[in-house]
Amino acid sequence: MSLKERLSPERIEKVKKRFLQVEHLPTISSTFDKIINMIDQESTTIREIEQIIKLDQAITIRVLKIINSPFYGYSDVTTISKAIVLLGFKELKNIVVSAAIINVLDARQPIAGLKVSDFWLHSMAVAFISRFLAKNLDLSCEQESFTIGLLHDIGKVAYLKEDPQLMGDLMTLAKSRQISFAQAEEIVGLSHSQVGWYLGEKWNLPERLCGTIRQHHQPDPESVYFIETAMVHLADHIAVKLQIGNSGNACADPLDPAALHSLKLNDQLVSKILDRIEEKKDALVQVAKNLLSN
Numbered sequence: 001m002s003l004k005e006r007l008s009p010e011r012i013e014k015v016k017k018r019f020l021q022v023e024h025l026p027t028i029s030s031t032f033d034k035i036i037n038m039i040d041q042e043s044t045t046i047r048e049i050e051q052i053i054k055l056d057q058a059i060t061i062r063v064l065k066i067i068n069s070p071f072y073g074y075s076d077v078t079t080i081s082k083a084i085v086l087l088g089f090k091e092l093k094n095i096v097v098s099a100a101i102i103n104v105l106d107a108r109q110p111i112a113g114l115k116v117s118d119f120w121l122h123s124m125a126v127a128f129i130s131r132f133l134a135k136n137l138d139l140s141c142e143q144e145s146f147t148i149g150l151l152h153d154i155g156k157v158a159y160l161k162e163d164p165q166l167m168g169d170l171m172t173l174a175k176s177r178q179i180s181f182a183q184a185e186e187i188v189g190l191s192h193s194q195v196g197w198y199l200g201e202k203w204n205l206p207e208r209l210c211g212t213i214r215q216h217h218q219p220d221p222e223s224v225y226f227i228e229t230a231m232v233h234l235a236d237h238i239a240v241k242l243q244i245g246n247s248g249n250a251c252a253d254p255l256d257p258a259a260l261h262s263l264k265l266n267d268q269l270v271s272k273i274l275d276r277i278e279e280k281k282d283a284l285v286q287v288a289k290n291l292l293s294n
């Protein structure tokens with residue numbers, strides 16, 4: 001079957017219907033739901049949360065790695081209880097979400113010609129840049145910025161997990177026309193942003209995070225999440241421009257003028273930010289690879 005046939009309107013319609021069905025979306029560790037539900041209960045103690053997180057060794061290791069990385073600025077956090085004292089329940093929840101979702105895809109095996117480690121490296125870069133922007137531009141979403149950046153492309157996780165052929169075909173289309181992945185999707189009538197929103201809803205992710213995932217390629221000035229969306233929209237653009245990792249893009253999406261205006265930025269300031277991030281690129285890649293290692 002040719003690429004044109006595989007991306008025919010009939011097949012794409014079937015794909016959209018399948019991703020609308022919750023049973024066809026990836027699932028997270030069963031421990032994850034217990035952890036999140038416990039964190040959300042006001043009566044829960046630090047010890048209770050620590051004990052439930054310890055039940056999932058993969059999540060525990062990843063959480064401690066993230067907390068001890070330069071993203072958060074700590075270097076001697078060896079227990080979940082200490083992490084809670086330093087960061088609080090809300091921020092710990094964000095990190096647990098990040099850690100659990102990274103574990104959904106096996107980073108050891110390429111999927112659709114894409115190294116999963118490169119996909120997560122791109123996502124880590126967007127997380128780092130989002131946090132950099134939130135901190136330096138004094139945005140109200142600094143606490144959530146890492147998680148928002150890391151999970152902006154979880155719709156592609158669904159593609160990679162449930163329909164790798166589709167992911168590969170869209171990457172081929174993007175490369176052949178030298179366009180972004182989102183532009184390739186638009187040609188055939190798909191949206192990983194929309195699929196990511198469905199996935200976020202299934203996983204009971206915070207509404208703010210789901211809204212940002214849904215709009216990160218088309219920031220909406222009327223949205224209550226416009227600042228968060230503008231932030232990750234720019235961070236994603238910079239990560240693609242600097243070729244940090246690979247999320248299937250042949251080139252970066254054009255920047256949305258309204259998004260830049262909301263961040264009080266212009267092309268000249270964006271260029272300066274890009275230069276500053278480029279200076280940190282090698283260090284960023286090393287940190288990200290360490291966080292992604294088992």
